[in-house]
Amino acid sequence: xxxxxxxxxxxxxxxxxxxxxxxxxxxxxxxxxxxxxxxxxxxxxxxxxxxxxxxxxxxxxxxxxxxxxxxxxxxxxxxxxxxxxxxxxxxxxxxxxxxxxxxxxxxxxxxxxxxxxxxxxxxxxxxxxxxxxxxxxxxxxxxxxxxxxxxxxxxxxxxxxxxxxxxxxxxxxxxxxxxxxxxxxxxxxxxxxxxxxxxxxxxxxxxxxxxxxxxxxxxxxxxxxxxxxxxxxxxxxxxxxxxxxxxxxxxxxxxxxxxxxxxxxxxxxxxxxxxxxxxxxxxxxxxxxxxxxxxxxxxxxxxxxx
Numbered sequence: 001x002x003x004x005x006x007x008x009x010x011x012x013x014x015x016x017x018x019x020x021x022x023x024x025x026x027x028x029x030x031x032x033x034x035x036x037x038x039x040x041x042x043x044x045x046x047x048x049x050x051x052x053x054x055x056x057x058x059x060x061x062x063x064x065x066x067x068x069x070x071x072x073x074x075x076x077x078x079x080x081x082x083x084x085x086x087x088x089x090x091x092x093x094x095x096x097x098x099x100x101x102x103x104x105x106x107x108x109x110x111x112x113x114x115x116x117x118x119x120x121x122x123x124x125x126x127x128x129x130x131x132x133x134x135x136x137x138x139x140x141x142x143x144x145x146x147x148x149x150x151x152x153x154x155x156x157x158x159x160x161x162x163x164x165x166x167x168x169x170x171x172x173x174x175x176x177x178x179x180x181x182x183x184x185x186x187x188x189x190x191x192x193x194x195x196x197x198x199x200x201x202x203x204x205x206x207x208x209x210x211x212x213x214x215x216x217x218x219x220x221x222x223x224x225x226x227x228x229x230x231x232x233x234x235x236x237x238x239x240x241x242x243x244x245x246x247x248x249x250x251x252x253x254x255x256x257x258x259x260x261x262x263x264x265x266x267x268x269x270x271x272x273x274x275x276x277x278x279x280x281x282x283x284x285x286x287x288x289x290x291x292x293x294x295x296x297x298x299x300x301x302x303x304x305x306x
Contacts, residue, residue, distance in 0.1 A: 030208025048108035097281035105131035119252030136162035210276030232288035
């Protein structure tokens, strides 16, 4: 099982990078998909939410409400501000990217990543649901408060876009869960290949518009990759430190909840309101998104051996 998951990870990263490269090299081809990213993202969220049982989330939340509340505030409010103001004097071009990636919701596949490293997946699941519900409100608020002087964007436009792409798939999933539950299993069986196609369509429909910029400044791609890995390392360390008094499972869960974020949402969102650096960094984050499994497994091995 672990071998197949690792193979899927490699395939996913390859599809993301190759589709992004194809869109930059052949922008005319990519422009044919310019209307699809928003809808593809909604379908991806729909496929991901199918595996989440809301009822079990409420049960876990009742047992760990205080700890989850503090972590959530740190994840979507405090840490994004800190990261932004750390990046701004060092790498100002990437400060907004850092803010967006830090402040976005925990990725819907994070519970699966947590299972791979044997973290507290129940805790991860709850934070996924809570941050997904709050991100449409908190992320635009952060942008308005922190970068309002540099970026003039309608708060309601950002809120409407994020709320639509997150809440409509949740509503559709709940309707299917109660009215057509037999559809869930066959849909989940085909989730991975469908997701690959959707990821490719998103990149094709987003990055073609930045082709001249990337061709003129290819070094930005390398720098964006470095920024993505630096952020991933920071997220893992902060997550572990937050739960340093708790179990190894909770420490790993903390790293996963911060490190495995909704970077695809940031790609589509930032391409609507920012760009080109912000969606690029979000796309390159796909690599550390999966690679962090390796150091987290090593961390668990070292802690167990102590």
